[in-house]
Amino acid sequence: xxxxDAPRRLCIAPMMDRTDRHFRYFMCLLAPNTWLYTEMxxxxxxxxxxxxxxxxxxxxxxxxxxxxxxxEPRDLAVAAQRGEAAGYDEINLNVGCPSDRVQHACxxxxxxxxxxxxxxxxxxxxxAVDIPVTVKTRLGVDxxxxxxxxxxxxxxxxxxxCRSFTLHARKAWLSxxxxxxxxxxxxxxxxxxxxxxxxxxxxxxxxNGGIADRGLALxxxxxxxGIMLGRxxxxxxxxxxxxxxxxxxxxxxxxxxxxxxAYLPYLxxxxxxxxxLRFLTRHLLGLYAGVPGGRIWRRELGALPEGRSGLAxxxxxxx
Numbered sequence: 068x069x070x071x072d073a074p075r076r077l078c079i080a081p082m083m084d085r086t087d088r089h090f091r092y093f094m095c096l097l098a099p100n101t102w103l104y105t106e107m108x109x110x111x112x113x114x115x116x117x118x119x120x121x122x123x124x125x126x127x128x129x130x131x132x133x134x135x136x137x138x139e140p141r142d143l144a145v146a147a148q149r150g151e152a153a154g155y156d157e158i159n160l161n162v163g164c165p166s167d168r169v170q171h172a173c174x175x176x177x178x179x180x181x182x183x184x185x186x187x188x189x190x191x192x193x194x195a196v197d198i199p200v201t202v203k204t205r206l207g208v209d210x211x212x213x214x215x216x217x218x219x220x221x222x223x224x225x226x227x228x229c230r231s232f233t234l235h236a237r238k239a240w241l242s243x244x245x246x247x248x249x250x251x252x253x254x255x256x257x258x259x260x261x262x263x264x265x266x267x268x269x270x271x272x273x274x275n276g277g278i279a280d281r282g283l284a285l286x287x288x289x290x291x292x293g294i295m296l297g298r299x300x301x302x303x304x305x306x307x308x309x310x311x312x313x314x315x316x317x318x319x320x321x322x323x324x325x326x327x328x329a330y331l332p333y334l335x336x337x338x339x340x341x342x343x344l345r346f347l348t349r350h351l352l353g354l355y356a357g358v359p360g361g362r363i364w365r366r367e368l369g370a371l372p373e374g375r376s377g378l379a380x381x382x383x384x385x386x
Contacts, residue, residue: 075231076288077314078102079307080275080297081134081159081203088124089342090301090350092333095128097304097326098311103131107161110137113146122153125333132157134203136164138174138184140191147192147200158192160185162204165239165249176239179208182220186227193228201231203275206259207238214259221263221270231271233295234260250276250298261290279303284310302353323354327385334378344377 079086079094081104091103108121113135124131133150135158137143147158162185164175178185185202192200202224206217221232237253244252255277264272272291278284279299287294300307305323312320334347348368355361367384371377 075102075271075273075293076100077307077310078233078273078275078293078295079104079300080233080295081105081107081161082297082301083107085301085350087346087350088128089333089337089347091128091131092125093326093330093350094300094304094307096329097321097323098307099321100315100317101307101311102157103128104159105131105133107134107136107164108146110135110139110142110146113149114142118149122150122155124154126154129154130156132159132201134159134161136161136174138178138188140184140187143188144191144195147196151196151198155198157199157201158196159201159203159233160188160192162202163235163239164246165205165241165244166246176205176208177241179204179220179239180211182223185220185224189224189227189229199231200229201233202229203233203235205235205237205239206256209238209241212238214262217259217263218266221267225267225270230269231273232263233273233275234263236260236274236276257287257290260287264291279306281306281310281313285313288314301350303356304354305356324385327351327354331378331382331385334381338375338378344371344373348381 077100079101083106086104086106094101094103112121122133133155135143135146137146143160150158161175162178166175189200206212236255236257236259239249240253257274260272260274271293273293273295274287274291275295275297278287278294278296284294296307308321312318334344337347338344348371352365352368355364371380
């Protein structure tokens with residue numbers, strides 16, 4: 068199975084300051100069938116910032132989705148068009164981020180409180196592009212956390228034409244909790260995600276939030292269409308490699324050493340383009356988490372000098 072043929076059975080969540088193009092490139096080596104998502108990119112960054120820097124990715128990453136943050140339908144439509152022109156396979160609207168900065172701009176999780184605006188955003192983007200437009204959201208916001216609230220929200224957005232929803236199985240607190248606490252404090256409710264799939268069997272429902280081990284991941288796949296891992300994929304990337312092999316029945320788990328050796332030419336190329344080695348290797352710190360030698364690996368990575376000499380030292384260590 069090629070990456071372009073892979074369904075959204077296994078995905079890596081958009082994570083700020085994590086899922087940049089370097090991390091995504093390494094993940095496509097380690098987990099060849101997994102769908103990748105960018106960090107959230109705001110419409111302002113696309114329309115008025117360095118578009119090339121925000122939208123750049125390597126062709127190896129396909130299928131890869133661009134996650135947009137915004138609440139103005141016209142701006143989202145133009146940003147989606149630019150994402151499609153850049154070659155992305157999907158445009159995903161962030162309706163789940165609870166950070167203060169996002170709330171003040173009236174997008175992210177705050178959008179759950181305005182389903183009509185979300186509908187307008189989805190319709191505007193869908194009319195502008197030919198690739199799928201999807202939504203990543205929470206189970207609810209603040210006191211608006213009943214199943215009926217979630218059901219009505221999904222129904223309204225689905226009626227606008229959205230056919231794929233990733234549900235972080237927690238509600239969001241818009242005040243009183245930090246983004247980190249919002250990933251940990253509100254209780255997980257996978258049953259509610261499963262119930263949405265039962266009530267909307269024609270929709271693609273992907274479960275996200277707190278999925279950190281093989282058993283839970285495979286159990287959820289019996290109830291929904293796909294799963295999305297976030298911090299667990301970043302902290303223990305070998306888990307994604309194992310799940311990729313099992314879910315897509317490839318018969319072989321890509322080894323850490325094979326992925327590293329395939330990553331070395333990319334490092335060389337990016338160094339020649341002026342990238343700092345530490346930005347290219349920081350995503351590798353968790354590669355040997357929980358196994359003998361993991362501490363040595365992290366120490367060696369942290370001690371690498373910049374530039375070609377650091378790459379040469381890493382090549383010796385990998386060999």
